[in-house]
Amino acid sequence: MTGMVRFLQTSDWQLGMTRHFLEGEAQARYTAARIDAIRAIGEVAGRERCDFVLVSGDVFDSNLVSARTVARSLEAMGGIPCPVYLLPGNHDPLDAASVYTSSIFRRDCPPxxxxxxxxxxxxxxxxxxxxxxxxxxKPALSDLAADAVRAADPPGEGVTRILLAHGPVDVLSPDERSPALIRLADLEAAVDEGCLHHVALGDRHSRLSVGRTGRVHFSGTPEVTAFREEIPGDVLVVDVDRHGHEVHPHRVGTWTFTTMRRHVDTAEDLDDLDAEFSAIDPKDRTVVRTALIGTLTLADKARLDDLLERWEQSLAARLTWEGHDDVAVVVDRDELADLGVGGFVAHSVEDLAGQADDENGDPHARDALALLYRLAVR
Ligand SMILES: [Mn+2]
Known part of the structure; x- marks a missing residue:
């Protein structure tokens, strides 16, 4: 039937993205994972017999990505078994420095x-x-989606029309003054009038259907980019014609960014934390941000630091959520005595214990004692 179509909707590939908390080989594997996501998308498109793939902006993380990123990305796109339509977004706009008009893109762009x-x-x-x-x-100075809808003649009889746009929608954005906000009501009016049959949006990195028509969708990024994202890692397979409409998510992402907010006050809390780290799978594709709150003895603080250091070696990364993490140490004179250190170290311990001692004790002195304790028991 004319106008009946099945396609894959994705966005925000952010190819070439770097994350400050990924070091060395972890960054290299993360960069490779974003390109592997293109291959995974090709597999879904082939298996689901999609007619084409739509990428709703931010294909590249910037117009300044390396030649290697461009070449490898295009190589992977060439393996997708159907046409792939790329929309320039706010990270990769069609300005004078656009990646899309670079010599390397033009040289390597597959047919x-x-x-x-x-x-x-x-x-x-x-x-x-x-x-x-x-x-x-960048920035855009108007609602580009509304501009495109307004400028186009209505679709002809029997024609299915899909809008491909990039940017935050007004109903989700706290920045109401931005002229580039996409006004959802205008899009839904166009859907109601039969001028749009599906709206494929990018910019939001988490999968979400917005509005009352069920025809306006963010696919989210195929591979996670930030801790705040609720449903990253998916692409959408969409069936649409003038009358029917179905949207099904498919998982392609392989990395996870997760936040652990926990109270740590007892040895049992540390057992639980250790078990939680132990259960993470796969660790080398998981980044954990910890926000730990509590008060620990010197011995337990030493155990916590050991535990975090140990899991850091198998995870892609482990970082502390600054401003949300607060582990205090209680200094117990008996614990210090058990250390059995002598000489100048004993003097340092005594000095630090004095500074750390009372209720309003110096937290740096407590941390220093905890570190000293940890090194001594080793
Ligand atoms: Mn983006």
């Missing part, structure tokens, strides 16, 4: 990859149109 470098209607199959709203500069 199945099309950059939507003009706003407006692109016919992609019999009875199927993409209405594209690419970014030409």
């Amino acid at each position: 199945n990859v099309v950059v939507l470098d003009a706003a407006g209607v692109h016919q992609v199959a019999a009875g199927v149109e993409i209405l594209a709203a690419p970014w030409f500069a």
